Amino acid sequence: MGTVLARLRRARVRYGDVDALNDVSLDLAAGRQLAVLGPSGAGKSTLLRLLTRELAPDSGSIEWSSSGLREGVVRQQPLLFDWLTIRENVALGQQFRANHVDQDLVGELMDLLGITPVAHSYPDQVSGGQAQRASFARALAIRPDLLILDEPFSALDPAARADLQLWLRRELTGRGLSSVLVTHDLDEALVLADDIVMIAAGRVTRRWANPEPAADQAAALHHPLRRSLREAYACLAPATQDQEDPRTAQATKDRAGGQAEDQAGTAAGRTAENHRAAP
Numbered sequence: 001m002g003t004v005l006a007r008l009r010r011a012r013v014r015y016g017d018v019d020a021l022n023d024v025s026l027d028l029a030a031g032r033q034l035a036v037l038g039p040s041g042a043g044k045s046t047l048l049r050l051l052t053r054e055l056a057p058d059s060g061s062i063e064w065s066s067s068g069l070r071e072g073v074v075r076q077q078p079l080l081f082d083w084l085t086i087r088e089n090v091a092l093g094q095q096f097r098a099n100h101v102d103q104d105l106v107g108e109l110m111d112l113l114g115i116t117p118v119a120h121s122y123p124d125q126v127s128g129g130q131a132q133r134a135s136f137a138r139a140l141a142i143r144p145d146l147l148i149l150d151e152p153f154s155a156l157d158p159a160a161r162a163d164l165q166l167w168l169r170r171e172l173t174g175r176g177l178s179s180v181l182v183t184h185d186l187d188e189a190l191v192l193a194d195d196i197v198m199i200a201a202g203r204v205t206r207r208w209a210n211p212e213p214a215a216d217q218a219a220a221l222h223h224p225l226r227r228s229l230r231e232a233y234a235c236l237a238p239a240t241q242d243q244e245d246p247r248t249a250q251a252t253k254d255r256a257g258g259q260a261e262d263q264a265g266t267a268a269g270r271t272a273e274n275h276r277a278a279p
């Protein structure tokens with residue numbers, strides 16, 4: 001593995017009596033995408049707050065490869081300023097950081113994200129998908145080394161979500177960026193992540209390497225790691241076990257070989273799992 005941007009070692013964060021994170025060790029490698037899965041209250045947001053430096057560990061450590069690393073953040077809601085146009089919102093991160101706006105880059109990102117037609121609109125005049133695209137453009141406009149993504153697709157409709165996920169994967173790879181994505185969507189993790197960790201009760205409980213991310217959400221349904229992720233997640237959140245995802249039901253029907261293929265998938269999943277995420 002190449003350069004490590006950030007290294008957490010045995011990090012612990014407490015809020016009063018609550019251990020929100022406990023004994024978490026992770027490497028964020030340059031050019032790799034990490035997905036963090038886990039049920040509600042597992043500690044995912046707390047982990048992101050360490051990475052955005054809003055918090056420091058109570059014990060253990062977080063070491064950065066450089067003090068000048070740039071982090072772009074995209075959250076569940078776009079968090080745009082209502083009194084600024086979409087273009088002004090996109091440029092805002094640059095303005096804050098450098099007191100200078102690279103208008104060419106802003107224009108290029110808006111083109112890439114398909115929001116140039118709404119450049120002069122205000123946030124309450126655009127769709128939720130367009131607003132979230134503006135939030136991605138704003139994060140990328142600071143030329144980040146690391147993108148921190150806190151369920152950035154969860155408020156989007158399925159078509160916009162799939163579209164933006166594919167766009168993001170291409171951009172992350174094309175620009176050589178690293179990302180940390182918190183998501184509840186296993187298929188999203190399979191599309192976007194090279195490494196996947198599961199957190200429960202503040203601890204990392206499982207790690208997977210994903211040597212071949214799925215091409216899209218439909219391909220994720222047949223991904224060799226899917227069963228393993230699903231089983232691990234179901235153990236943590238029993239309610240999800242009974243709720244058959246309609247996409248899974250269709251995928252199951254599609255499988256001609258049924259059980260034989262399941263076994264092959266599980267075996268392949270195990271092989272991929274053995275190639276574990278560091279450390």
Ligand SMILES: Nc1ncnc2c1ncn2[C@@H]1O[C@H](COP(=O)(O)OP(=O)(O)OP(=O)(O)O)[C@@H](O)[C@H]1O
Pocket residue numbers: 015016018019020038039040041042043044045046047
């Ligand atoms: N400011 C706070 N004060 C006290 N306890 C907190 C605070 N923030 C989070 N917690 C607790 O810390 C634990 C981890 O919370 P965190 O928000 O990191 O979980 P999460 O995995 O992001 O959950 P969700 O998926 O619901 O957003 C939970 O038990 C939560 O109740």
